[in-house]
Amino acid sequence: QQQVKQSPQSLIVQKGGISIINCAYENTAFDYFPWYQQFPGKGPALLIAIRPDVSEKKEGRFTISFNKSAKQFSLHIMDSQPGDSATYFCAARGGATNKLIFGTGTLLAVQP
Amino acid sequence: SAVISQKPSRDICQRGTSLTIQCQVDSQVTMMFWYRQQPGQSLTLIATANQGSEATYESGFVIDKFPISRPNLTFSTLTVSNMSPEDSSIYLCSVEDAGGYTFGSGTRLTVV
Numbered sequence A: 001q002q003q004v005k006q007s008p009q010s011l012i013v014q015k016g017g018i019s020i021i022n023c024a025y026e027n028t029a030f031d032y033f034p035w036y037q038q039f040p041g042k043g044p045a046l047l048i049a050i051r052p053d054v055s056e057k058k059e060g061r062f063t064i065s066f067n068k069s070a071k072q073f074s075l076h077i078m079d080s081q082p083g084d085s086a087t088y089f090c091a092a093r094g095g096a097t098n099k100l101i102f103g104t105g106t107l108l109a110v111q112p
Numbered sequence B: 001s002a003v004i005s006q007k008p009s010r011d012i013c014q015r016g017t018s019l020t021i022q023c024q025v026d027s028q029v030t031m032m033f034w035y036r037q038q039p040g041q042s043l044t045l046i047a048t049a050n051q052g053s054e055a056t057y058e059s060g061f062v063i064d065k066f067p068i069s070r071p072n073l074t075f076s077t078l079t080v081s082n083m084s085p086e087d088s089s090i091y092l093c094s095v096e097d098a099g100g101y102t103f104g105s106g107t108r109l110t111v112v
Helices: none
Strands: A004-007 A010-014 A019-025 A032-038 A045-050 A055-059 A062-067 A072-079 A086-094 A100-101 A106-111 B005-006 B009-012 B019-025 B031-037 B043-050 B069-073 B077-080 B089-097 B100-103 B105-110
Touching: A004 A086, A004 B043, A010 A019, A019 A032, A019 A086, A019 A106, A032 A062, A032 B100, A045 A055, A045 A062, A045 A072, A045 B100, A072 A086, A100 B043, B005 B089, B019 B031, B019 B089, B031 B077, B043 B069, B043 B077, B077 B089
Parallel strands: A010 A106, B009 B105
Antiparallel strands: A004 A019, A019 A072, A032 A045, A032 A086, A055 A062, A062 A072, A086 A100, A086 A106, B005 B019, B019 B077, B031 B043, B031 B089, B069 B077, B089 B100, B089 B105
């Protein structure tokens, strides 16, 4: 019940295309859903986050869509650029603790 | 967001020895977290460290192997004890702040 399932494991997108990464969770006590971007040799950097009372949040080219009834959330990267090539992790926090539970990660490659 | 300085950035250690990783934050934070990220994998929480109390370890991690200190609200250390090659990994500290959860750049540990 503490797991966050992420798909796909890897993704190849052409420059200018839309990258979509999906996550699903079971624990309805989760109250905070961030997405992280990680480049090789670096720590994860917060990209965008959403709380379950909101169905969508957009920041620049990055959008989170949240479906509370389906217990799913997704990251959309519009107009994908080669500089977006990185590993993306979804995560969830909640229950009785402030711990973040991470998805398995998606390796995104944006081809020029 | 908080700025985290993590040291060392990398190290190569002999099996059977111990390494202490330092995490310094530029602001006072209540909760600090230590994660492990094995090559190409997701982040796994080792323990949560609150100032003035014993660290709380996740299943599969024990204090004898990963002792943690949290002497004040801006600093913490994680020690990897009696190392074996299986401990080769990236170790990251994280804090919860107003901007969400911020991560250090990590310590890449190789045990030979």
